Amino acid sequence: MHTLRIGEVARRTGVSTDLLRAWERRYGLLQPDRAEAGYRLYSEADVARVARMQELLRDGLAAAEAARQAGGEPEPAAPRRDADVRRLAEALARFDDTAAHEAFDRLLADFTGLAVLEQAVLPLLRELGERWERGEASVAEEHFASNLIRGRVLGLARGWDRGGGPRAVLACASGERHELGLIAFGIALRAHGWRVTYLGADTPPETLAVAVAAIAPAAVIVVALDRRRLEGDAEVLADVGRAAPLWIAGDADEALAERLGARLLDGGPIEAATTVAASA
Amino acid sequence: MHTLRIGEVARRTGVSTDLLRAWERRYGLLQPDRAEAGYRLYSEADVARVARMQELLRDGLAAAEAARQAGGEPEPAAPRRDADVRRLAEALARFDDTAAHEAFDRLLADFTGLAVLEQAVLPLLRELGERWERGEASVAEEHFASNLIRGRVLGLARGWDRGGGPRAVLACASGERHELGLIAFGIALRAHGWRVTYLGADTPPETLAVAVAAIAPAAVIVVALDRRRLEGDAEVLADVGRAAPLWIAGDADEALAERLGARLLDGGPIEAATTVAASA
DNA sequence: CAGATGTTGTCCATGGTCTGTCAAGTTCCT
């Protein structure tokens, strides 16, 4: 199981080899096996532990304290997570509110909000949508699931305007009600140290304009899965784009972005957050 | 659990490190642990206490008095509830996500979910609506507030199907998106020992039918603030009414109820829950 | 009203601690 050399771990985690050795020397974060020649040999669990360490550092803990906390149990491996995801899916299909919340709670206890969204919730909803298109899932199932999940995920969007980083305003376009991707983006941007003001689903463009005027953010992100929702409010959005850097995501292209004085965001929520974070 | 150093507490609260030390020295607001090197180590609870201190300062109290209250005995309940409701309203008007959640948390810690809804949230939204009609509140304010509150209130609707009481299915009519009253009703019905399956806003009638067939509840409650939302789905709703006792609430009257094979619910959410609970 | 007194947020000097990075010299593998 212990097969990775230090350079590979560094590549995977973005932590320099020097720093990996320093963490080992100072805090005993990792205790890799050794090859006969003395080379450190790490396991996948070690990589996860380093990732956890990085998260704790981003949360503002001192390195010594972060190492102490990351030194405990590594994140549970994929099987346990998959079991909980499956339990969640089954509970939703049964309209079983209690079981669904329990599965969700367990996922949140074991993983970060971003990981839960990325690896469990979004794929689950995507799959549900596909099954629905194929006629295998009922409207009722889809409705119950997305309603419950919406409530839980909105609960993740809090305390986002704390701290001292640059500010961003996030909104779904007018009429747009799919906000899960936007929330995932918000969490990811938060991990980059930004402060986020989340306006949520179905934000009228005037609301956006008022918020932007009040906050003077370093970025404004508007998402729509149907480009007509953007086109319909083109003038107001262009005004917003003159007041602050505007990004659009979802069903948009370069031409539309240019028309709105906006920049285009594509890829998943996580890459998009990296892009925006790099802009300021 | 004392893990945060002073700089991180400063970042999270926006209070300078100097001031944190001054508050400790002068008022004993916080008594952090110390690391071996002498560094102050704070807990999450300390962060909350600082946030509370800031709120009291915003309310105009002198720092010494604010520290006394933030650190010491809580005030009697009623004034504090009013103060927290006011703080919630002010935070929402400022787009201040963190302060709003904190005020909400404190309300929930001190009162039941039903009381918070009945005495704080619903009146607050009603007042906001009125100010909006008079042009005193912006669309932006209204949107931000109801979005944040929706997320919090949805978080109250969990674990509702536990236990052994009679079952009820709750839904907003198709297109209807005002679900706060329905959630208040759900909490109240829960207090009568019922198990509640909550389908949420904008429930298509077919979804309702599937859920009712799957659950065989002792009551089905459908709410709409605009009666056309009920009339549009009259046939399916009448089918539902044949499968289980159906109640309609909101903008409806006896004639419409009769047409749907339903019974009429009026009055506030709490009386309505009493009515339904008495029916089984 | 002038002056005295108290309150409160901020600033500074000095000195210790923490932590990421770097360097030097060596060994291992292909």
Added chain:
DNA sequence: AGGAACTTGACAGACCATGGACAACATCTG
């Protein structure tokens, strides 16, 4: 040979502690 890794030691810059000082403001006093 050359790239990657090893160990040890060092270092700069960020971070923190203490204690005192101070300016701005409010409140009280004669």
